[in-house]
Amino acid sequence: MPLALFDLDNTLIQRQSALRSVADRFCAGHGLHLADVPRVAEALRDRAYPATFAALRRELHLPGPASALWDWYVDAISAAVTCLPETLGGLEQLRDAGWTVGIVTNGASDIQHAKLRATGLDARVDAVCISDDIGVRKPDPDIFHAAADRCGHPRADGWMIGDNPATDIAGAHGVGLRTIWIAAGRDWTHSGRPADHNATDASAAVAHLLTLPMPFTSRPR
Numbered sequence: 094m095p096l097a098l099f100d101l102d103n104t105l106i107q108r109q110s111a112l113r114s115v116a117d118r119f120c121a122g123h124g125l126h127l128a129d130v131p132r133v134a135e136a137l138r139d140r141a142y143p144a145t146f147a148a149l150r151r152e153l154h155l156p157g158p159a160s161a162l163w164d165w166y167v168d169a170i171s172a173a174v175t176c177l178p179e180t181l182g183g184l185e186q187l188r189d190a191g192w193t194v195g196i197v198t199n200g201a202s203d204i205q206h207a208k209l210r211a212t213g214l215d216a217r218v219d220a221v222c223i224s225d226d227i228g229v230r231k232p233d234p235d236i237f238h239a240a241a242d243r244c245g246h247p248r249a250d251g252w253m254i255g256d257n258p259a260t261d262i263a264g265a266h267g268v269g270l271r272t273i274w275i276a277a278g279r280d281w282t283h284s285g286r287p288a289d290h291n292a293t294d295a296s297a298a299v300a301h302l303l304t305l306p307m308p309f310t311s312r313p314r
């Protein structure tokens with residue numbers, strides 16, 4: 094069975110668009126000023142961990158423990174992120190067509206699991222591999238091997254779909270996966286080898302995978 098591994102944030106779910114509203118509500122709910130919103134949004138832009146909130150708490154003189162701020166954020170961002178119906182449907186189509194589908198994502202365990210549950214993605218994939226759960230992050234080869242293993246594949250043979258040129262695309266090339274880059278209107282400026290295919294979003298990536306002959310060769314070119 095062919096294997097498709099997907100990144101989570103800004104590939105399957107729209108984290109970026111959810112972030113501003115969460116930053117707004119964080120400031121409003123914690124006695125901060127409107128002027129603090131960009132600072133909070135910037136701190137959360139790429140990735141948020143409990144340590145991010147420990148730093149914000151110090152900087153912005155917030156009361157209470159950092160863990161309470163983190164818990165607030167886990168609830169807020171998981172409720173705010175969305176997975177488009179066509180993306181959810183695309184994953185179902187892929188599995189119906191005989192693909193094994195996994196998610197491989199960098200991030201803290203509790204927040205990534207909360208987002209997977211809230212969007213219904215957890216029920217539409219065969220396996221999930223979160224960096225925090227296994228102690229290695231993309232682009233480390235081990236996380237791709239671990240994700241393949243969780244999908245029942247003895248080695249990472251198949252496709253990786255993601256928005257990040259370094260962690261998703263270069264990382265996947267490093268273990269011999271073929272790749273689809275979620276370009277979302279961007280040009281490829283990374284120094285590494287470009288992806289095997291570019292797509293505007295996850296459902297376009299799925300549509301490309303469904304055009305491939307079965308079984309296809311997944312060896313790197």
Ligand SMILES: [Mg+2]
Pocket residue numbers: 100101102103104255256257
């Ligand atoms: Mg991403």
